[in-house]
Amino acid sequence: MDSPLREAPVVAFEITVNGAPRQVAVDVRTTLLDLLREHLGLPGTKKGCDHGQCGACTVLVGGRRINSCLSLAVMHEGESVTTIEGVGLPGNLHPLQAAFLERDAFQCGYCTPGQICSALGMLEEVSRGEPSQATEDLGATTIALTDEEIRERMSGNICRCSAYPQILEAIRDVAGATA
């Protein structure tokens, strides 16, 4: 049925972004992605397809990677969100950001914040021993992070410039350094 509502309600709540608690009051329809970009001044997270297909909007919520475009901001009341701005900034880059520069793991750079947030979430998943479709032995308690595993686990992040080989190298560099 069509909406009898002419206007959507405004919802007010607290959400922690990059370690700082923020009080927000937004149209209930506001996605987490739009909250970050349009209301909190954090445009590092990118809007690509806006339908969960490209991964450019990937952020970490409670340490887990999600598509921020397919989530209402209000669903994350009281939760802790990390965006690319919280991962590292110029002069104080996260090792993965430095590795992306070193390996030239982008061309236009639009997918890069999502790639990096996704890779950080992915490395956590691997450290917890969570399997993927590429995991040969579901019973294994430690995951060997092969190239096939990295490719499979990063398949939710599309790169239109097709920098995949360099993205793989950058992630491998950091995973190898911390393994």
Next chain:
Amino acid sequence: MKPFTYERAESAAGAAKAAETPGARFLAGGTNLLDLMKLEIERPTHLIDVGRLPLSQVEETADGGLRIGAVVSNSAAAADRRVRTLYPLLSHALLAGASAQLRNKATIGGNLLQRTRCAYFYDAAKPCNKRAPGAGCSALGGDARGNAILGASQHCVATHPSDMAVALSALEATVETVTPAGAARTLGIDDVHRLPGETPHIETNLEPGELVTAVVLPPPPEGRQEYRKVRDRASYAGGLFSLALAGNRMALGSVALKPWRAAKSEAALAAGASHAEAAEAELADARPLGRNQFKLTLARRVMVAALEGTPVR
């Protein structure tokens, strides 16, 4: 997105009661519903957020099975040690679906109740009997490459997109719910989804407002468990055909508007038929639509390969 009101449910029974409100929908992970709301294919006027209900545990049942709460994420279910050890088929099926980001957010209940990915269902400019009953089916006579070969009707040839549900069918899972009246109900997995018939807009046998609270797995069957999925890309793509094998039970995916328990194949095997004959027993009923004719060949080959135990790679 059309305007809506929002509430966060405090209890499963309260959520089901609130869902009696006309235009209300449950929201859990949101990965399917919010996508469809952006396209205004879904237009709820009230959202009941069930994502924080205490339905997020995987627990052992008294008979040696597992109960997976409805809001357990797809990732958490796939990574659960007990699921990996006792029901590797379910882990494999979950991990074959969507992307890691989506699996982190999407829930077990939502996976079960996700809507078809039929291209014409998504194309609001084209008639679709699911979106507007009586409007007609654009996939019939259109590009039905991904559409159903079994159990379809002249009103709808869509498929159900879940990998998980195919595994659940072969595992003979049951689904626990609570109705708006507060009654607890249990449905067999094969009784949850409906074939399209003349009412393709009615997709499940759940009452309006009935909330899925858990999926229950009986003790694992004896024998091999396997999930095989064939698709256009190696990762992050919907299936063209999939198969779940659990001991002597088999279910097929991407062939119908519900996970398709291959009961005729199972019966043929039990009667001593060859693998090829068993596949044929099920596929004799198939009605391809031209562009999806290949699914019949694909299904036959994957069924035989899985039964033979031929390695995937």
